[in-house]
Amino acid sequence: MSFAANALKSFRAVSKISANRAYSSVASGAVKTNPAYIAGAAAVAGVAGFCMYSSLANSKVALESTLKGDNAWVDLKLSKIETLSSNTKEFTFELPKDETLGLTYTSCLLAKYVTPKGSNVIRPYTPISDLDTPGTFTVLIKRYETGKFGNHIFGLNVNDTVSFKGPIPKYPYTANKHNEIGLIGGGTGIAPLFQLIRAVSKNPADKTKVSLFYGNVSEDDILLKKELEEIQSKNPEQFKFHFFVDKAGSDWKGQTGFITKDYLKENLFPSSADNVHVFVCGPPPLYNAISGNKVSPTDQGEVTGALAELGFTKEQVFKF
Numbered sequence: 001m002s003f004a005a006n007a008l009k010s011f012r013a014v015s016k017i018s019a020n021r022a023y024s025s026v027a028s029g030a031v032k033t034n035p036a037y038i039a040g041a042a043a044v045a046g047v048a049g050f051c052m053y054s055s056l057a058n059s060k061v062a063l064e065s066t067l068k069g070d071n072a073w074v075d076l077k078l079s080k081i082e083t084l085s086s087n088t089k090e091f092t093f094e095l096p097k098d099e100t101l102g103l104t105y106t107s108c109l110l111a112k113y114v115t116p117k118g119s120n121v122i123r124p125y126t127p128i129s130d131l132d133t134p135g136t137f138t139v140l141i142k143r144y145e146t147g148k149f150g151n152h153i154f155g156l157n158v159n160d161t162v163s164f165k166g167p168i169p170k171y172p173y174t175a176n177k178h179n180e181i182g183l184i185g186g187g188t189g190i191a192p193l194f195q196l197i198r199a200v201s202k203n204p205a206d207k208t209k210v211s212l213f214y215g216n217v218s219e220d221d222i223l224l225k226k227e228l229e230e231i232q233s234k235n236p237e238q239f240k241f242h243f244f245v246d247k248a249g250s251d252w253k254g255q256t257g258f259i260t261k262d263y264l265k266e267n268l269f270p271s272s273a274d275n276v277h278v279f280v281c282g283p284p285p286l287y288n289a290i291s292g293n294k295v296s297p298t299d300q301g302e303v304t305g306a307l308a309e310l311g312f313t314k315e316q317v318f319k320f
């Protein structure tokens, strides 16, 4: 997920042309040019006609994918709405009983609504639920004061529907692909970072060490805190999570202020370490300070900011 200005701009720009075609061209253009997308798409396509296999009750069950990458919009019913913070909610949708979304780690999807005047409003979102669980999926969405999609979905009720299409592969992750990963994010930028944490934590065979550096305005704004703390407490040697807030209450035990180069130098693996990778997702100021912005959905751009100063190269950093 790029919350970076450039990524937002490109998604906006394409949505002005023709929502349907433009978003698919983001995905298919990416498939043509970016090895990450190629591998991701291949992984999706490779699983037998968009079927996935999941171990249920110790038996292999073939699961159909609801989103087939065929450019079709699928209407899905809202089954649960949960408030996470003052401006962020979790929206859970129903899938047909034995189907998964059809996304691989890590991917996002597109959501659409049509305004009363007939304009398409299309935005990418990143599921935070287990991508292999059939019958349901969850996204977390932040509402901005003038945000079109955010205000639309915050006005919906259980049993209303939203149109989705995808998948849009991002970084293709497989177990033990890296020795260690560093995740740096802010606000709803946790969504794709949480997908990675989920991929590692749900697989006992995945020994990848995970360090998360996660910034928010206040302690109440920390999204998925309970889930993150549970994962960390089960395996503190493998998962080390560092929470930052701008405004700390008197009993705050985490870090106060922004994620800095000096803090990363002390607490993240060095850039010289073998087979390590850093993932970044957050608002534009976070990208500016930590990694530099993406140029476009298919061009990661140079690494600048704190990570560049710490010696990390383009090959070691992925900006969602």
Ligand SMILES: Cc1cc2nc3c(=O)[nH]c(=O)nc-3n(C[C@H](O)[C@H](O)[C@H](O)COP(=O)(O)OP(=O)(O)OC[C@H]3O[C@@H](n4cnc5c(N)ncnc54)[C@H](O)[C@@H]3O)c2cc1C
Residues within 6 Å of the ligand: 001, 002, 003, 007, 008, 011, 108, 123, 124, 125, 126, 127, 139, 140, 141, 142, 143, 144, 145, 146, 147, 148, 149, 150, 151, 188, 191, 192, 283, 284, 320
């Ligand atoms: C690949 C990808 C994955 C994403 N995944 C998620 C996700 O899982 N959850 C989620 O909540 N969002 C996610 N986003 C952002 C999301 O797609 C929308 O951009 C966001 O929800 C705002 O849409 P909107 O229609 O409500 O606001 P818009 O109508 O697009 O914007 C309204 C106002 O809000 C401001 N604004 C919009 N987005 C931001 C921002 N990120 N930071 C600061 N100001 C902003 C705009 O400048 C504008 O003034 C993702 C984005 C990308 C590119």
